[in-house]
């Protein structure tokens with residue numbers, strides 16, 4: 053971003069005043085800056101480009117929830133979207149297994 057007073061390029065967005073002229077930024081300035089920068093480059097940085105479940109793993113997680121749990125532990129580092137998919141599949145699988153086992157044991 054640039055200082056609105058002297059147009060000095062400021063590297064850090066965490067600073068509250070211009071290192072060149074000492075111009076103090078207020079909240080209003082930050083809000084206008086945030087609205088101006090429409091590009092989502094900051095958002096993209098935190099999301100892994102490979103953030104999607106691999107192949108049929110969510111389905112495997114559905115059938116064998118324990119594998120889904122292992123996938124969540126070992127394969128979803130910095131992949132919040134993938135983790136969510138696995139978590140849903142694992143929970144759905146666990147519930148389905150719970151229902152199946154309940155029905156089986158209920159008959160005895």
Ligand SMILES: [Zn+2]
Pocket residue numbers: 055056057058059060070071072073074075
């Ligand atoms: Zn300045």
